[in-house]
Amino acid sequence: MNFKENKTVYSSNSKSNNKIALTFDDGPHPKITPKILDLLSKYGIKATFFVIGVNIDNYPEPLGRIVSEGHEIGNHTNSHTILKSVDKMKIFEEIKHCEDKILKATGVQPKVLRPPCGMYDEELVDIANLKDYKIILWNIDTHDWAHMSKSKIINSVYKEVKGGDIILFHDYISGENHTIEALEVLIPMLLQNGYEFVTVSQLLQY
Numbered sequence: 468m469n470f471k472e473n474k475t476v477y478s479s480n481s482k483s484n485n486k487i488a489l490t491f492d493d494g495p496h497p498k499i500t501p502k503i504l505d506l507l508s509k510y511g512i513k514a515t516f517f518v519i520g521v522n523i524d525n526y527p528e529p530l531g532r533i534v535s536e537g538h539e540i541g542n543h544t545n546s547h548t549i550l551k552s553v554d555k556m557k558i559f560e561e562i563k564h565c566e567d568k569i570l571k572a573t574g575v576q577p578k579v580l581r582p583p584c585g586m587y588d589e590e591l592v593d594i595a596n597l598k599d600y601k602i603i604l605w606n607i608d609t610h611d612w613a614h615m616s617k618s619k620i621i622n623s624v625y626k627e628v629k630g631g632d633i634i635l636f637h638d639y640i641s642g643e644n645h646t647i648e649a650l651e652v653l654i655p656m657l658l659q660n661g662y663e664f665v666t667v668s669q670l671l672q673y
């Protein structure tokens with residue numbers, strides 16, 4: 468995880484001026500994902516959802532909305548396996564199974580991959596290159612998964628945000644979850660400050 472970013476691995480794009488990318492990991496969730504989609508739609512903004520294959524099995528419905536409302540779907544593996552600690556066959560399988568489920572549910576081939584916990588190695592970079600995926604990390608972590616309070620989530624973004632940032636949230640969290648209440652404050656605040664919300668692939672075009 469310490470080697471230099473190359474054309475496959477991205478955690479921000481400083482060339483994108485005022486554009487930022489909200490990313491939501493670990494879904495789809497039957498209740499939270501639709502609520503986040505409602506909020507994004509209220510403000511007419513776009514985001515990226517890094518979904519897990521086994522959650523697609525259980526709650527496929529939000530996937531159609533994610534795509535039809537103009538958001539991006541990314542691959543977050545089939546079972547949230549740490550790809551750094553498994554062999555090549557298992558890496559291929561984890562990526563492929565999630566990809567097949569996304570394709571089946573939406574007809575869309577994902578182009579971005581977020582390794583669980585952001586952990587990757589050169590083997591994964593090689594495989595991502597081979598399969599034409601970009602590996603997407605982040606440069607602002609809200610730690611919302613650790614049941615952070617609404618104000619802590621807001622502050623973690625607001626005190627650091629700048630154009631080109633990729634911000635990590637979760638739409639699937641077991642237990643207490645303040646992601647949506649934080650977003651209800653953050654989105655209008657960031658819009659007022661002139662930020663434009665785009666998908667990860669759009670952010671990387673600049």
Ligand SMILES: [Zn+2]
Pocket residue numbers: 492493543547583584
């Ligand atoms: Zn995750």
